Amino acid sequence: MADSGTRSSTVYHDAAKTLQGKITLDGVNVFYGPKQAIHDVSMVIPDRSVTAFIGPSGCGKSTILRTINRMNETIDIARTEGSIRIDGDEVNSKAVDPVILRARVGMVFQKPNPFPKSIYDNVAYGPRIHGLASGKRDLDAIVETSLKKAGLWDEVADRLDQPGTGLSGGQQQRLVIARAIAVSPEVILMDEPCSALDPIATAKIEELIDELRENYCIVIVTHSMAQAARVSQMTAFFHMGDLVEYGPTEDIFTNPHEPRTQDYITGRFG
Incomplete structure (x- = not known):
């Protein structure tokens, strides 16, 4: 266990406390x-907003993201302690099926990972296995709605039978987001979703994130402080496995209370 005597407590800005x-x-x-x-990370992440996790490489931001939908369980030597609750429901309860949890809490990874299937079947895959559509008409509607929410419908509507892997990198990432949306999640986790994309594709994903936050709780890990400032309402700064400071994004970037946060956002390390 960590020696609590050697670690500073987290700084929470007033809005983060309430x-x-x-x-x-x-x-x-x-x-x-x-x-x-x-x-010993404790924090509250709000609904219908974007919360950014920032910090230097290896600080733990992706690790803590992966605890929210129990993705860490896919690593044999990983072990998680403490409580993680979504709307009061304990994520780590033995009664919770990880497959159902991961439908409720979708995830978008750093590198776009469409299935080797058609564009249509990429989006339809989740609703099919979870029994969310009663027939072809329902499935067609889910696919269309999901692709529209992901800002991709107009670009692919006339080629839904073509491979998803044939799309550009930015389109593939929006397809993956459509795939996540299709199972009606409540939370979308994004682990550096733009790091493999060019600036134009990145701008489209950021615009999409801003639109999606009206209906979802979004948590994004980003190595780009400029991106965190653009897309998030709340920001958490991690360093060496500690949650150092957490609060409204504007406060974190303009008036950080912790010297390590100040040093990181001004480029003194990281």
Whole structure:
């Protein structure tokens, strides 16, 4: 366990202390074998907003993101302690089926990963396996609605039978977002979703994120502080497995209370 005497407590800005949250983390610790990667993280993440996780490489931001839908369970030596709740429901309860959880909490990875299927079947895959459509007409509607929400429908409507892997990188990432939306999630986790994209594709994804936050709780890990400032309403700064500071994005970037946060956003390390 971490030596609490050697670690500073998290700085919460006033708005972060009073949030009504979609996701609540309470005393979360993550281990990879004997190595502790995350130290006693507690935070409340609001609904219908974008929360950005920032910090230098290896600081734990992707690790903590992956605890929210139990993706860390796919790593044999990973172990998570503490409480993670979505609308009060304990994520780590043995009664929770991880497959159902991951429909409720969708994830978009750094590199676009469309299935080797048609554009239509990429989006239809989740609704099919979860029984969300009663027939072809329902499925067609879900596919169209999801692609429209992902800002991709106009570009692919006349070629839905073509491979999703044949799209450009930015289109593939929007297809993956459409695939996540298709199972009606409540939360969308994004792990550096623009790092493999060019500036034009990145701008489209950022615009999409801003539109999606009206209906979803979005948590994004980003290595780009400029991106965090553009797309998020709340920002959490992580360093060496600690949640150092958490609050409204504008406050974190213009009036950080913790010296490590100030040093990071001014480029003194990272």
